[in-house]
Amino acid sequence: MQLLLSILIDGVAYGMILFMIAVGLSVTMGLMRVVNLAHSVFAMAAGFTAHWLISRFGLSFEFSALIAILVAMAIAWPLDLLLFRRIYGMDDLEQVLLTIGLVFIAIATATVLFGTEVRAVKLPAYLTGSLDIGVRVLPFHRLVVIVAGIVIAFLLWCLVEKTRFGIHLRAAVDNEGTAASLGINTSRTYSYAFLLGAALAALGGILGAELLPIEANYPLRYLVLILLVVAVGGMGSIAGSLVAALLLGIIDTAGRYFVPELGTIMFYAATIVILAVKPNGLFGRKVS
Amino acid sequence: MDLSSLKSRLVVDLGLLAASIAMFFVLPDQLGFATRVITTVLFVLSLDLVLGYAGIPTLGHAAIFGIGAYAAGLYALHVSSEPLSGLLVAGIAGAVIAFLTGLLLLRVNKLTLVMISIAMAQIALEIANQASGLTGGADGLGGFELGPVLGLFAFDFYGYTAYGYALAVTWLLFLVMRRLMASPFGISCQGVREQPRRMEALGVSVYWRLVAIYTIAGSIAGVAGGLATQTTQFVSLEVLGFTVSAEALIMLIIGGTGRLYGAIIGTILFMSAHDIAAGIAPANWLFVIGALVIVVVLVTPRGLLSILPWGSR
Numbered sequence: 001m002q003l004l005l006s007i008l009i010d011g012v013a014y015g016m017i018l019f020m021i022a023v024g025l026s027v028t029m030g031l032m033r034v035v036n037l038a039h040s041v042f043a044m045a046a047g048f049t050a051h052w053l054i055s056r057f058g059l060s061f062e063f064s065a066l067i068a069i070l071v072a073m074a075i076a077w078p079l080d081l082l083l084f085r086r087i088y089g090m091d092d093l094e095q096v097l098l099t100i101g102l103v104f105i106a107i108a109t110a111t112v113l114f115g116t117e118v119r120a121v122k123l124p125a126y127l128t129g130s131l132d133i134g135v136r137v138l139p140f141h142r143l144v145v146i147v148a149g150i151v152i153a154f155l156l157w158c159l160v161e162k163t164r165f166g167i168h169l170r171a172a173v174d175n176e177g178t179a180a181s182l183g184i185n186t187s188r189t190y191s192y193a194f195l196l197g198a199a200l201a202a203l204g205g206i207l208g209a210e211l212l213p214i215e216a217n218y219p220l221r222y223l224v225l226i227l228l229v230v231a232v233g234g235m236g237s238i239a240g241s242l243v244a245a246l247l248l249g250i251i252d253t254a255g256r257y258f259v260p261e262l263g264t265i266m267f268y269a270a271t272i273v274i275l276a277v278k279p280n281g282l283f284g285r286k287v288s
Numbered sequence: 289m290d291l292s293s294l295k296s297r298l299v300v301d302l303g304l305l306a307a308s309i310a311m312f313f314v315l316p317d318q319l320g321f322a323t324r325v326i327t328t329v330l331f332v333l334s335l336d337l338v339l340g341y342a343g344i345p346t347l348g349h350a351a352i353f354g355i356g357a358y359a360a361g362l363y364a365l366h367v368s369s370e371p372l373s374g375l376l377v378a379g380i381a382g383a384v385i386a387f388l389t390g391l392l393l394l395r396v397n398k399l400t401l402v403m404i405s406i407a408m409a410q411i412a413l414e415i416a417n418q419a420s421g422l423t424g425g426a427d428g429l430g431g432f433e434l435g436p437v438l439g440l441f442a443f444d445f446y447g448y449t450a451y452g453y454a455l456a457v458t459w460l461l462f463l464v465m466r467r468l469m470a471s472p473f474g475i476s477c478q479g480v481r482e483q484p485r486r487m488e489a490l491g492v493s494v495y496w497r498l499v500a501i502y503t504i505a506g507s508i509a510g511v512a513g514g515l516a517t518q519t520t521q522f523v524s525l526e527v528l529g530f531t532v533s534a535e536a537l538i539m540l541i542i543g544g545t546g547r548l549y550g551a552i553i554g555t556i557l558f559m560s561a562h563d564i565a566a567g568i569a570p571a572n573w574l575f576v577i578g579a580l581v582i583v584v585v586l587v588t589p590r591g592l593l594s595i596l597p598w599g600s601r
Contacts (some may be wrong), residue, residue, distance in 0.1 A: 035399060086586065092398050093345045097541055098536055098585045104578030111574075220530065224406050231403040261418060268411045272392070275404055279396035 006255050013142040014211055015249025016149025020204030021222075022158065022229040023241040024197015030173045030188050031235015032088055035095040038079075038102040040219045040226050041073040042198040043205025047214035048110060050206045051119040061124040069202040076198035103219045110216040121209035129148055145207050152200065153242050160238060169193060173236040228271045234284020243282055289293040307453055309493075324598070325559045326454040327516040332551040333458075333465060339537070340545030341469055342501045343481030345398055347533050348405030351389070351412040352506045354381040354528035356513025358416065358423055358450050361403065361523040364432040371434050375457065375514045382510015383503050388501040394495060406530065413528040427522040443517065450519040457515055459468035461508060466548055468504070477501045478546070542584055 023040040046068040053064035083102070087095050129140045160166035171179035172186045180186045205214065212222055229248060232238030247269060255266030274282065311322050331353050360374045360382035368374070374405040390409050391599040393401055416423045423429055441449045467481045468474050474496060479487045484494045519524050526532065535558070542553020561580075 029399070034400070035402065083582075090585075093339070093537075093541070094403065096345065096347065096402060097538065097581055101578040101581030101585070102539070104574040104581070106578075108572065108574035108578065116588050173411045223532070225401075228407055229406055231400050235399065265411055265414050265418070268407045268414070271407055272411075274402060275396060275400055276392050279400055281400075 003257070007257050008250065009138060009146070011250030011253035012149075012246060013145040013249075014144050014253055015246035016253055017106050017208030017211055018229050018249055019205050019242050019245035020141050020152060021201045021206070022226045022233070022245060024200050025226060026191070026230045026233055026235055026237065026241045027169070027173070027193050028190065028197055029230060030234075031176070031186075031193060033092075033235075034084060034088060035092050035099065036084070037096060037099040037144070037223055037227070038106065039080055039197070039201060040205075042076060043208075043212075043222075044069055044106065044110060044214060044216075044218035045075055045205075046072040046202030047121055047209050047218070048114055048119060049203040049241075050121045050209075051214060052114075054122050055119075057109045061122070065206045068206055069153065069199050072198050072202035073195050076195055085187075096247070103223070107216050110115070110218075114216060116216050118213040118215045119168060121206055121214060125211075141210060148203075148207060152203075153238075156238050165189070165192065177197040183268070196280065224259040228268075230281075232271050232274050232281055234281025237281070237283035240281055240283030304552065305459070308459075311329070312451060316446070319451045321559075321563060323447060323451045323454050323519045325556060326458050326514070327512055327519060328453070328535040328536070328539070328559060329552050329555045330454075330458045330461060330515060331509055332536050332543075332555045333462060333510035333548060334505045334512060335536050335540050336545060336548055336551040337465065337469070337477075337508065338502055339540065340479045340547070340550070341474065341481065342498055344394065344498060344502060345402050345408055346393070346405040347402050347530075347537065348407070348409035349509060349529050349536055350410040350530070350532035351405075352382045352386050353513040353516075353532060354409075354412060354416065355385050356510030357517045357523045357527045358513075359416075359510065360431065360517040361429045361432060362422070364434055364518070365429070369436050371453070371518050373558065374434075374518060375511050378514025378517070379507040379511040382513065383507035385508020387499065387503040390499045390506070394498040394502060406533075409530065409533055413525065416525055416528055423525075424524075425483055426525055429520055430522045432521065452532040454519050457511070461511065462548065466506065468557030469548070469560075473500075509546040509571055538581055542580070562564060 021040060021043050025036060028036065038130060045164050046065075049068035049071045050061075053059045053067060054182075055059060059067075079102075083098070090098075097197045120219055123141060127144060130137045131140050131143060151216065160169060164226075168179070168184045168186075168189045169185055171182070172189050176186055205218075212218070215221075225248075229241060229245045232248060233242070233244030248271065251270045252264065252267040255262060256265070278284070292395040308322075309325070312319070315322070331349070334347075334352075335349050335359060338346055338349070356378035360378040363374045363377045364371075367377075393408070396404060417425055419425070437453050441453070443449045469477070473488050476492055479490075480492065480494050480497050487497070488494050500508055513527060516527065518538065539554040540551055541554070542558055543552065544550030558577075561576070562573060565576055
């Protein structure tokens, strides 16, 4: 029972991090059918920035995190403007290549700036403690990650279901051409979604630095993980990303506990089975 | 195909053949590198069948290459040191794994395909890593000797035999692939890439056509992996890595897809650039390749060969 609880807590915390990083990618891929393999670069950039601000200047965790998220958005904005807009119309292969090129440049830049070692994002004292709930002592950090994930999922739900931006976003995901002909500025909607996605990935990168350590090879190392969350959840679906991230997070954690000799095979096998049964993902619509 | 393009193709073929033989005499101390280029050319040619001709955007081709590499290594270690039968085993292993994975891979839409193909290669990597009793795990698989090719040419310290052997196998398979892709089967694969619905309407089973070309390309990728194993007499876990798939894709796109020659030119250019840059500043190599890829995609999306008048298909 205790074991199951700790697997659940760790798995859900891990899943929430995956959700934060992947959800923006899912929405932009669903919107524009752009394959962006460089999405986790935003998480890495924010993680490094936060590490640098905290360790070099002794700034507080919260303030550093805020600045780091803004830095990630500041990187995302010109990329969207200069590069991603040019590749909307290209075929998937060219998008794959171009964004792999971006990943390589990001890795090289990070190596030059920070070297190849893992850089920790130092948590404030109140986050490193633990909480005794009677049956078990829980690391406080995991709980904060879970709560943050729930809050973000709720806010995203409000944004998508209750605001004008959300209406535009849903319309554009459903049918971009029709949405545009009804006077919705789909290109601007996409840009906002892209920036929001980058900001969430940045937050996930900072909060998840304990689970997915920040290092120069980050964008390539966790690329597959993030892409699979998107694929399993179904492109363009926020709920799908959440369910897929939690499911895969729990499966991966349980696999590591019960059959450590299989390593990450459980995780990948689960995704293949899900995608074999539902090629468009759990919540995905048919993609032409 | 008209006479003039046939002629220019002959010139290119003879030029490449002459260059590959001249390599033997001009840069004898670079033969190890040249051999790696040739085995990679064969691998990228196989990717061209899948991606260039049939339009299957896979990012997991290293899985097949790596399984061929391990098959040849294990065969040499446990069964026989005879090289040609080892290549055959590697080819069969590649074909079988391509057929089995292709059954699933080719059913899904293209975006999902990209991701499942990555996941499959990761699973292969993880299995090879965990089954260290069989594969040597992270230490790699070595300690096997290879017998002479055809019973005549023993593998030597300088790599003469390895180079000639890799060259002969790659040339032979290149000619086979070229013949195959010019056949009605090869042309129907291009039809499937361009207009799957029309091909279906014409009575072609698109799915099985894709499985067929994927399996054929799988056997070639397996042979390429086996060739890499035999010429280096070692298999490391890296043969299954994501970088192998991604770099092969980059080489193919740099050269240009869907005409085989692009795979050859792209691989030679990429690996030479890599070799030179790695000697000067290894960290900056990723900058160079990243920028190169972006420029190629934005400026010449159909590959460098498309700039040349006879390079367009």
